[in-house]
Amino acid sequence: MTILSVELTQRRGAFSLDVGFEATRGVTGIIGRSGAGKTMTLQAIAGLGHPDTGHISLGGEIFLDTERNIFVPPEKRHIGYVFQEARLFPHLTVMRNLEYGLRRRGPEPPIPRDEVIGLLDLRHLLERQPHGLSGGEAQRVAIGRALLSAPRLLLMDEPLASLDIGRRREIMPFLEALHERLALPIVFVSHNMEEVVRLADRVVVVERGRVVASGGVADVLNRIDIQNLILGEADDDSIGTILDMRIETHDDDESLTELSGAGFRLFVPRLPRPQGAPVRLRLRARDVTIATEAPRGLSVQNVIEGEIETLDKAGKSDVDVGIRTREGGATIRALVTSRAARLLKLETGMPVWALIKTVAIAGSTGSRQTAESD
Structure with a gap:
């Protein structure tokens, strides 16, 4: 069953985006090289960008229809967004950062706060300030804040990109737990094939602003041309x-x-x-x-x-x-x-x-x- 439907075009300087795909329940991974248009696509879904033409709907509700002059502002879409950087409020404790998510709660049934704290292993961090957190800990708090806003959809824009290998390995099991334990549709952007293989149910491959392949993870990422596109022909360690x-x-x-x-x-x-x-x-x-x-x-x-x-x-x-x-x-x-x-x-x-x-x-x-x- 289609949960999210996206069709959009947008020009930004010399770059042209023209993408279309559908996402079902579970995790949809959007993968492509840097500059392919992944973040631009996510921003359009969240309402942070203004496509030139297009149609975006979530669960049957239209968020964007340029032909009918429909544009739902981001605060009314009730979409959670996790950026590359945690973007926590530096003057608030971890608990108060999480509570900010509760104050922005949407109409969906909320995920209990204690469940989120336990799922992301945040209990021992609740009284800390953001400056006392590791990169992986800060990103887990950012994910928790987004979840507590009771989003209809969770967008994750390369949430591991700013972390070193050790911190990536630390946070990956928590992302897998989100996938397994929550019935929340997630769109996960990455340029890292291993992350998408571990987390996604379906994948959309974007190259130079165009969707070049989409479907089941194994069906798409086993293609030689797609692996060469993502990894580069010289990266024989990962193929x-x-x-x-x-x-x-x-x-x-x-x-x-x-x-x-x-x-x-x-x-x-x-x-x-x-x-x-x-x-x-x-x-x-x-x-x-x-x-x-x-x-x-x-x-x-x-x-x-x-x-x-x-x-x-x-x-x-x-x-x-x-x-x-x-x-x-x-x-x-x-x-x-x-x-x-x-x-x-x-x-x-x-x-x-x-x-x-x-x-x-x-x-x-x-x-x-x-x-x-x-």
Whole structure:
């Protein structure tokens, strides 16, 4: 069911924005390189920008219709907005910053204050001043303030961009908890593919002011052209395959979890989630080895049979190999050296076995885990 509908055009100097997409419940990620028009789009949804033409509606209520001269001001849209910087009131304690959100509460049923404080682990911070907070703590307070305003929609404009890697890892589980525990539609802007993979249900890819792809996270971000667009062709450390799977069984004796989906099964270290729970995986192309014969006597547990679907040059000395699994449910990418591809005589249509050395668990576990498969 469509919750948010956006169609707009806007020119700002030499830059032209012309985007259209729909968002459902859950998290919609808008991803693209710097300057693609992501923030400009978010500002238009919030009412902070004035598109030249367009139509924006939320839950059936029209916020913008330039043909009918309709423009609902931002304070009447009841949309929460979290910026790159926390933008807390420096003279107020954390508690009073949170209470400001309560004073701006919209018509939606409020999320209880204690639930927000607990969800974001803010209780021990309530009497502190903003200058005594880390970047991650300040951003959690900003998110809490936005939630306590009882928004109909939460917009997050690269909320992790100003944080270092350590602080990003600190705050990511809290964002995942918002996704899992609140029935609040969220639009999350980022230029970081890992963030979108972990948090989003759907993704919209923006490039030079245009939507170039949209849909399910795995469907869109597994495309080679999209990964090259977002990551850059030189970033071979992050390219790979995204898989949406489910927990089939747990083996407590071996401390393993068996996952199923896309026509095959994988084993990873025991996950703290119930049977049937969804799990999103990332397989780095660098962590996939190719065998041209059925492997024997290996410690690697995760071996997937398939055939070579694509062979593309990657950088100066590598080959990007797309392996279509035997059941046809997924294409797994492997990155091998040109020399290895030549010695193995790799060609399209050739039967091969993909050996998965490492699996990154992302999106449904509350924290990122790396699973060695041997």
